[in-house]
Amino acid sequence: MGMDYYAILKVSSTVNEEELRRAYKKLAMRWHPDKHPSGTKGFAEDKFKQICEAYDVLSDTQKRQIYDLYGEDGLKYNVSSPSATANAAANGGSATKGGSFKYSKSRVHDDIFDGFFDDVGSDKSRSPMKSDNFNYRNVDKINDLNNKSSEFSKSKSVNEKNNRKSEKKAAPMENKLACSLEELFKGSKRKLKIERIVSDDSGMPMTVEEVLAIEIRPGWKKGTKITFPEKGNQEPGRLPGDLIFVIDEKPHPNFQRDGNDLLLNQKVTLLEALTGKTLSLTTLDGRNLNIEVSDIMKPGHEVVISGEGMPISKEPKKKGNLRIKFDVKFPSRLSADQKADLKMVLGRSQ
Known part of the structure; x- marks a missing residue:
């Protein structure tokens, strides 16, 4: 498809000569370029x-x-109009030169055929396909012209796509x-309402609102980009830019993320560090998780729970690990009796 001349002039296909002149x-x-500042003059010249x-085109009867x-x-490609073709045929000339039209008995009159079939007489009651003097070479001409027209259309479509890319x-x-x-x-x-600047039919900037649907996939990381092609602002003489959303992570009160792993800092008393503790956790998807730690927990001690970390975006069925680091809280002071008891207990264990 080429340019829509009716749309460019903002008129209907039934516009008359006077209406066309006023719109133009x-x-x-x-x-007019002289009425536009230098910054938009190039865009105005194109318009x-x-x-x-x-x-x-539209003010010329044959071109229209x-x-x-x-x-x-x-x-x-210089295709002749029906009226021009009929006149040429009536005068014994050729219907078109270098152009083409689709052969269709339902819409093409016999007088148009006369221009293509040189040996057919002017008797309109006779069908050229039944004439004894029918020139079959002209059928090849029509087929060749139709093939060329199809090739031109395909080539033009490809060129338009390439021009848009450029x-x-x-x-x-x-x-x-x-x-x-x-x-x-x-x-x-999520559904997000956005505002952006685009050009209206006349090329003037206008603000439009649009609602975009965004699907956040399990396991996406901070910095992941979601791109909506040509949903950004538009500038004169350019295609609209892309709209890009960049994932950012909100802080969590309990967990921190480290790649595909989740980190949890857990405080325990000295007694718990020495005698063990059962931890009760609520996971990010709302499950209750009980973890029993029976080993002595030294400061910086880490317990790894396999498969309880973040989902891996490229492998949704797999998850990273949950890593629990223990922070042992020592008492600020001990009484003489407590110290004596500890010496007695700890002394025996050595």
């Missing part, structure tokens, strides 16, 4: 050229007929997305 004059005056091109039937390709984007917009450790453990879905 209004837009041409608005987008002005499109407006002039659209008016040139070709455009309505075959689109911009018809103009580009267009520069506006600078991306980055925003932090703060997530709790519970969200990053279990995953969650």
Whole structure:
């Protein structure tokens, strides 16, 4: 698909000559490059050229007929309008030169066929396909023209995609997305309302609102980026930039994250450190976890619980470890009797 000339001039396909002229004059005056500052002059020049091109085609009867039937390709590859083809056929000339149209009995009149079939007479009651003098070489001409038209359309479509890829984007917009450790453990879905600047149909900037759905997957880490292509702000003469959300982790009152592992600092008394303790924990997904520690816990002692850490995003069925580090709280002072008792007990254990 090429440019939509009717949309460029903001008119319908049934617009008459006077309405077309008024629409052209209004837009041409608005987008004349001399009325725009240097920063947007290039953009205005492009708009002005499109407006002039659209008016040139739609104000010309034959060009408009070709455009309505075959689109911009018809103009580009010199396809003749039905009226021009009929006149050429009536005068014994060729229906088109270097152009093409789809062969269809339902919409193409016999007088158009006469231009392609040189040996068919002017008797409209006779079908060219039944003529004894039918020139089969002209069928090959039609097929060849149709094939070329198809190739041109495909080539144009590819070129448009390549041109879009070559267009520069506006600078991306980055925003932090703060997530709790519970969200990053279990995953969650959010809907965020955003505001961004885009160009309206006339190229003027306008602010629009949009709601985006974001799926936070279990195990995502701080710094993970979620990109919404071309959902950022738009600048004159450029494609809209990308909108990027960067995952950030909110502090948790109990757990800290270390890669795929969870860390828990646990305080115990000297008595608990010497005699053992059963820990009762609530996991990030709400489960109750009882951990019995019977070994003597020295300062910095660590217990590792396999598979109770964070989910691994690339391997959702696997998890890291829960690492519990113990901090032994020593008494600030001991009485003489307590010291004596400790000496007696600890002395025996040596």
